[in-house]
Amino acid sequence: MRFVQEIPHPQFRIGLYAWNGKYIVKIEAGPYEQTYKVNEMDLLQPDAVPSLLDVAFLEKVTQRFREMAIDWQETGERNDVF
Template sequence: MRFVQDIPNPQFRIGLYAWNSKYIVKIEAGPYEQTYKVSEMDLIDPAAVPSLLDQEFLTKVSQRFQDMDADWQATGDRNNAF
């Protein structure tokens, strides 16, 4: 996987990568990660990726991270793991 660029964001660590004819957007928050893959054929210029990460999209990403954390905590509670 080849690193292309960091995408500045105050809330998340966002990186853009290239691998197997795909661009990979990796969004990290604490111990959690979301990954989005886009075919290079569907995206003319990787410089356009930051504009795709608009506020509506990032709000849903944030909610998904909260859901991931709640799911992880719930499984830990059910299984007396934490």
Template sequence: MRFVQDIPHAQFRISLYAWNGKYIVKIEAGPYEQTYKISEMDFSDPETVPTMLDEPFLNRVAQRFQEMAIDWQATGERNEVF
């Protein structure tokens, strides 16, 4: 996997990679990570990938991270780990 660039964001760490004919967008927040694989054929230039990361999309990403944290806490409590 080849690192392409970091995409600046105040709330998340966002990295772009290229691998096996795909761009991989990795979004991290604390212990959680979301990964999106996009065909390189969908973009003529990797510089256009950050335009896909608009406010509505990143708001949903933030909501998904919150849901992941809730799910993780709930399974820890059910299994008496936390």
């Protein structure tokens, strides 16, 4: 996997990678990560990726991270780990 660029964001660490004919967008928040793959043929250039990360999309990413944290906490409690 080849690192292409970091996409600045105040809340998340966002990295753009290229691998196997796809662009991979990795969004990290603490111990959690969301990954999105886009076929290179669907975009003219990697510079188009940041425009996909608009406010509406990132609000949903934020909500998904919250849900991931809740799910993780709940499974820990259910299984007497946390």
